[in-house]
Amino acid sequence: MKEENSSDKQILIIGGGPAGLTAAYELLKSGVRSIVFEQDEVVGGISRTINFKNYYFDLGGHRFFTKVKAVENMWREVLGEAFLLRDRLSRIYYNKKFFYYPLRPMNALLGLGVWNSILIVTSYLYAQLFPAREEETLEQWVSNRFGQRLFKIFFKTYTEKVWGMPCSEIRGEWAAQRIKGLSLVTALKNALVGNENGNKDNVVKTLIDQFDYPKFGPGMMWQEVADIVRKMGSQVWLGARIEGIRWSGDRIEALEVNRNGQIETVSGTHVISSMPIREAIQKFKPEVPKEVLEAAEDLKYRDFLTVALIIRKDHLFPDNWIYIHDPDVKVGRIQNYKNWSPYMVPDSNHTCLGLEYFCFEGDDLWSMRDDELIELGKRELDALGLVNQKDVEDGKVVRMPKTYPVYDSTYGKSLEVIRRFLGEIKNLQLVGRNGMHRYNNQDHSMFTAMLAAENILGANHDLWKVNVEQEYHEEIRDEVQVEKFLRRAFSKMDKLSFATAVGTVSGLAIFLATVFLVLKGGKVVGPNLALLGQYFFGYTVTFKGAWIGFTYSFFWGFIFGWLFAYLRNLSLAYMIYRARRKAQALTFKYFIDNF
Amino acid sequence: MAQEILTEEEKLLFQGTLWLNPRMIGLSVGLIMGGAVFVATNFLLIKGGYISASGEYVVGPHLLLLSQFLIGYKVSFFGSIIGFFYGFAIGTLSGATVGWLYNKILELRKRRL
Numbered sequence: 001m002k003e004e005n006s007s008d009k010q011i012l013i014i015g016g017g018p019a020g021l022t023a024a025y026e027l028l029k030s031g032v033r034s035i036v037f038e039q040d041e042v043v044g045g046i047s048r049t050i051n052f053k054n055y056y057f058d059l060g061g062h063r064f065f066t067k068v069k070a071v072e073n074m075w076r077e078v079l080g081e082a083f084l085l086r087d088r089l090s091r092i093y094y095n096k097k098f099f100y101y102p103l104r105p106m107n108a109l110l111g112l113g114v115w116n117s118i119l120i121v122t123s124y125l126y127a128q129l130f131p132a133r134e135e136e137t138l139e140q141w142v143s144n145r146f147g148q149r150l151f152k153i154f155f156k157t158y159t160e161k162v163w164g165m166p167c168s169e170i171r172g173e174w175a176a177q178r179i180k181g182l183s184l185v186t187a188l189k190n191a192l193v194g195n196e197n198g199n200k201d202n203v204v205k206t207l208i209d210q211f212d213y214p215k216f217g218p219g220m221m222w223q224e225v226a227d228i229v230r231k232m233g234s235q236v237w238l239g240a241r242i243e244g245i246r247w248s249g250d251r252i253e254a255l256e257v258n259r260n261g262q263i264e265t266v267s268g269t270h271v272i273s274s275m276p277i278r279e280a281i282q283k284f285k286p287e288v289p290k291e292v293l294e295a296a297e298d299l300k301y302r303d304f305l306t307v308a309l310i311i312r313k314d315h316l317f318p319d320n321w322i323y324i325h326d327p328d329v330k331v332g333r334i335q336n337y338k339n340w341s342p343y344m345v346p347d348s349n350h351t352c353l354g355l356e357y358f359c360f361e362g363d364d365l366w367s368m369r370d371d372e373l374i375e376l377g378k379r380e381l382d383a384l385g386l387v388n389q390k391d392v393e394d395g396k397v398v399r400m401p402k403t404y405p406v407y408d409s410t411y412g413k414s415l416e417v418i419r420r421f422l423g424e425i426k427n428l429q430l431v432g433r434n435g436m437h438r439y440n441n442q443d444h445s446m447f448t449a450m451l452a453a454e455n456i457l458g459a460n461h462d463l464w465k466v467n468v469e470q471e472y473h474e475e476i477r478d479e480v481q482v483e484k485f486l487r488r489a490f491s492k493m494d495k496l497s498f499a500t501a502v503g504t505v506s507g508l509a510i511f512l513a514t515v516f517l518v519l520k521g522g523k524v525v526g527p528n529l530a531l532l533g534q535y536f537f538g539y540t541v542t543f544k545g546a547w548i549g550f551t552y553s554f555f556w557g558f559i560f561g562w563l564f565a566y567l568r569n570l571s572l573a574y575m576i577y578r579a580r581r582k583a584q585a586l587t588f589k590y591f592i593d594n595f
Numbered sequence: 596m597a598q599e600i601l602t603e604e605e606k607l608l609f610q611g612t613l614w615l616n617p618r619m620i621g622l623s624v625g626l627i628m629g630g631a632v633f634v635a636t637n638f639l640l641i642k643g644g645y646i647s648a649s650g651e652y653v654v655g656p657h658l659l660l661l662s663q664f665l666i667g668y669k670v671s672f673f674g675s676i677i678g679f680f681y682g683f684a685i686g687t688l689s690g691a692t693v694g695w696l697y698n699k700i701l702e703l704r705k706r707r708l
Binding site: 487488490491492493494496497498500501502504505508509513516517520526528529 | 611612613614660663664689692693694696697698700701704
């Protein structure tokens with residue numbers, strides 16, 4: 001990294017999460033210093049790791065897996081050998097039983113019982129034969145793919161816990177938007193050029209069975225980045241809350257930062273913001289036009305709290321995390337941090353579980369006292385049959401507002417209005433999950449920040465294309481080529497054309513061979529070729545026979561060609577059918593993991 | 596059936612028609628045919644022949660019939676190389692013709708549709 005500040009650039013970065021810190025880190029590589037403003041007392045944003053009595057826990061799970069080379073390189077540069085390669089296991093916990101997803105026949109049969117399994121299969125077949133014509137709601141979208149029964153057991157409760165609204169009110173379009181990347185083409189591609197356990201460059205992100213993970217959780221990564229950034233001359237202000245964003249014309253002129261109750265005004269030439277768009281727009285001074293403000297207020301977020309419980313048990317279940325589909329409890333997901341990394345607990349005789357509750361800031365759950373939440377967590381673990389509440393020794397609650405940007409029916413239009421307005425402000429760039437109101441994972445958030453840093457240095461990237469137009473990444477451009485190849489390889493062969501072509505060439509071959517021998521002459525003309533007459537009645541090695549041979553040969557060639565093309569298409573159709581089934585199964589997995 | 600689940604991308608996959616590359620098909624068929632003559636000839640050479648009633652050592656009398664069309668071909672190692680070239684030439688011509696004809700017929704059919 002270059003050490004001196006290269007220019008008259010004054011870079012202000014709002015947010016000390018993965019996006020903000022990545023931007024600061026990348027700028028330093030070109031000698032450009034910056035100031036990062038983080039409103040909390042710790043860096044990492046949603047990717048932070050909390051240390052409670054030497055038990056480490058995350059807010060959600062953060063697997064380190066990416067297809068973006070630059071992000072992978074940064075992880076390695078910063079943490080080097082501190083990464084552990086971990087096996088992934090996550091299952092659905094329902095009715096006191098664990099279920100793999102996509103469902104495995106024996107596991108489902110034993111877990112759900114014979115009668116329930118029959119009903120599931122029947123409802124699945126019904127959905128395949130008579131799907132709902134409209135897919136307006138999420139309920140219809142899922143039921144069309146997996147059947148009503150499976151929807152009720154494995155999708156409804158959990159989805160409603162995560163988003164806090166009935167599935168009948170969530171638009172199907174939302175699911176279609178979120179559950180992408182598992183098309184038939186992708187499944188075929190995986191079948192042909194990669195496999196689930198193989199090279200990770202070749203597989204869809206969520207299919208991996210292993211992932212990298214820092215010894216002490218993702219917070220280790222961001223703490224380290226913050227240390228490097230500070231050492232290299234940039235500043236990271238903790239407990240620094242943005243109170244105002246002063247703008248004029250097409251520029252942001254300064255930020256009003258509240259630190260320890262004191263408001264400081266910090267001027268800058270460039271601003272990178274990862275703070276939630278809604279909040280950012282509300283901080284503009286002077287106020288933004290009314291329609292922009294209304295659009296910002298229309299953006300919604302889902303919030304999240306973790307109740308970490310320390311349990312006097314060395315082993316509870318082998319999963320990294322489990323999804324709780326029982327409707328009788330409020331907990332949505334349970335992380336077992338020890339299974340992410342053994343270093344996350346100080347004592348191997350204890351386990352630390354993170355009970356994750358999805359809520360809205362200010363609702364009943366959010367407003368409960370910490371001790372009440374810990375009691376709720378204990379009761380629910382007991383009710384689920386996972387832990388005897390007497391074994392719970394201690395607990396800690398962490399609330400994380402605005403964890404998930406909500407993609408409801410109006411967010412797209414609102415975001416468009418905001419983007420149009422912010423697009424006019426030349427020295428402001430939005431990055432990260434909340435900064436762009438986009439459900440980015442850590443790697444995409446980092447990548448937007450890297451591109452933002454490059455833009456400051458003179459590049460001209462469109463950050464909104466990251467994670468939308470996949471071709472943006474070079475390696476994914478290769479995948480587009482693979483898709484083109486697949487389309488060609490899986491196209492149907494035209495049976496009639498192929499049959500006619502093969503028939504014609506076969507007929508010509510016999511015709512020419514016969515004529516050649518006739519012209520060549522001899523005592524006995526073509527005695528061996530004449531043996532064809534045993535099959536081709538009426539064929540002789542004569543000019544007339546050449547035409548008869550042509551006709552016979554054309555006929556058989558035509559039959560052979562037609563059958564060849566038919567069988568070729570049939571085998572490809574079977575392959576497509578298998579891939580389609582697999583894609584459906586993977587959609588199940590993707591839905592549970594990402595929706 | 597569950598038609599509604601198909602994405603645009605998947606529809607393209609199902610609706611596409613295969614166009615052949617005559618050069619590649621010609622080359623492939625040519626190599627297969629040339630290789631077949633070469634291997635068949637050498638297989639007979641290694642297997643060995645027999646002494647006929649007239650005291651002549653005979654190897655592969657039936658394969659030798661190819662020489663009626665492939666002038667210069669013999670069941671010998673040198674003959675197998677000549678046979679390879681003949682096989683390659685005929686195979687290439689046949690394969691390329693099949694590919695070319697297939698594309699032409701398909702083009703005509705598509706134009707009519």
